[in-house]
Amino acid sequence: MARALALAERGRYTTSPNPRVGCVLVRDGEVIGEGFHARAGEPHAEVLALRQAGPQARGATAYVTLEPCSHVGRTPACAPQLVEAGVARVVTAMSDPNPRVAGRGHAILRDAGVDVLEDIAPATARALNPGFVSRMERGRPWVTVKIAQSLDGRSALASGESQWITGEAARRDVQFLRARQCAVLSGIDTVLTDSARLNVRLSADELGIDGEVRQPTRVVLDSGLRLPPFAAIFDSPGAVWLYTRDAKDGVHHEALLKREATLIEVPAAPGLGLDLGFIVADLARREINEVLVEAGAKLAGAFVAAGLCDELIVYQAPMLLGHAARPALALPEPAALADAPCWTLVDETRIGEDLRLTLRSAH
Numbered sequence: 218m219a220r221a222l223a224l225a226e227r228g229r230y231t232t233s234p235n236p237r238v239g240c241v242l243v244r245d246g247e248v249i250g251e252g253f254h255a256r257a258g259e260p261h262a263e264v265l266a267l268r269q270a271g272p273q274a275r276g277a278t279a280y281v282t283l284e285p286c287s288h289v290g291r292t293p294a295c296a297p298q299l300v301e302a303g304v305a306r307v308v309t310a311m312s313d314p315n316p317r318v319a320g321r322g323h324a325i326l327r328d329a330g331v332d333v334l335e336d337i338a339p340a341t342a343r344a345l346n347p348g349f350v351s352r353m354e355r356g357r358p359w360v361t362v363k364i365a366q367s368l369d370g371r372s373a374l375a376s377g378e379s380q381w382i383t384g385e386a387a388r389r390d391v392q393f394l395r396a397r398q399c400a401v402l403s404g405i406d407t408v409l410t411d412s413a414r415l416n417v418r419l420s421a422d423e424l425g426i427d428g429e430v431r432q433p434t435r436v437v438l439d440s441g442l443r444l445p446p447f448a449a450i451f452d453s454p455g456a457v458w459l460y461t462r463d464a465k466d467g468v469h470h471e472a473l474l475k476r477e478a479t480l481i482e483v484p485a486a487p488g489l490g491l492d493l494g495f496i497v498a499d500l501a502r503r504e505i506n507e508v509l510v511e512a513g514a515k516l517a518g519a520f521v522a523a524g525l526c527d528e529l530i531v532y533q534a535p536m537l538l539g540h541a542a543r544p545a546l547a548l549p550e551p552a553a554l555a556d557a558p559c560w561t562l563v564d565e566t567r568i569g570e571d572l573r574l575t576l577r578s579a580h
Contacts, residue, residue: 218280218310218338224253224262225282225345230424231256231431233399234504236283236349240266242304244277256428261286263295267302275303282342284313284335287321296325306332310342314353348399348506351527357497361528362510362517363394364545368535371542372514377410386569387532392419394530398433399505400458404516405439412449415511434458434505438516440490442480446472460496493523518547521558524578529560531574 224239232254240262242250252265267274285295307326326333343350348359365383366372373379395401401415415435432455442461457478464480486492510520520526551557560576
């Protein structure tokens with residue numbers, strides 16, 4: 218199973234919107250086939266392992282990181298193919314949270330006489346696919362808010378100057394972080410001010426993948442539909458979605474449609490401009506598993522304050538910008554120190570001269 222989990226991780230930059238899955242086939246103590254799911258629409262891990270094993274699959278044990286699927290989607294169902302190949306035993310790391318599967322894959326195997334051992338490493342397997350699990354169980358993506366800040370928690374000088382607080386190594390690390398996401402989200406002010414493209418600027422070789430680099434969907438919260446059709450974000454390949462109050466209003470409406478931007482109407486929310494809860498639910502409906510928020514202090518803080526941030530990734534630079542500089546997060550002050558939201562540090566890694574901190578909500 219450890220090998221299957223390692224194989225699944227190889228799909229970290231490519232499988233969206235499908236989960237990352239690995240499979241290893243073993244017979245008489247020898248590995249006879251293995252595979253991992255690389256891209257939606259391409260063969261699943263189990264099918265690749267069966268192809269490699271050929272006739273030797275009969276009587277073998279399959280170790281799979283996720284319950285084999287039972288429904289026909291972009292590809293045929295895997296559970297019946299394991300049965301047809303004559304696999305004698307299937308061991309899974311976790312059950313599939315997708316309601317279309319949710320135990321049906323295991324049931325198909327058992328009904329055919331296959332010995333099934335399930336859920337032997339659920340925590341590790343879930344960690345491979347936080348976004349897919351979140352979308353299936355909570356109806357919303359896994360949301361990560363990324364912050365680049367000074368030691369004193371500032372993201373820019375009072376003038377707005379922010380390039381560059383963190384070093385080149387940290388900025389390159391962000392590219393790998395973006396590559397894992399289904400979507401990168403920002404606010405219209407940040408996109409306009411920084412001429413942001415929100416894309417992945419790494420090659421397939423740098424990512425260690427075969428084929429083209431999968432660009433995340435670029436999501437911009439633009440309540441007044443102010444994004445011009447000549448913005449830098451359109452200079453890079455990949456989808457651009459604009460969440461706005463009125464998708465038929467705004468001076469750039471027709472021109473944005475010609476640039477193939479997707480315009481999505483959102484209910485207004487007091488103090489937030491747009492209803493963030495509606496937006497994350499809508500992203501899930503559009504098969505977005507993982508979202509990286511790269512935004513200004515107000516929008517980033519709004520995700521945190523609304524309880525919609527699952528993970529904070531903070532790149533902290535060894536510099537001080539002073540009390541007049543702009544904060545990294547705009548958050549309401551708690552009534553008392555005991556009421557302050559707490560976060561659990563799950564990883565700290567030095568990236569060049571900077572420190573990358575990964576935190577998750579303690580509640």
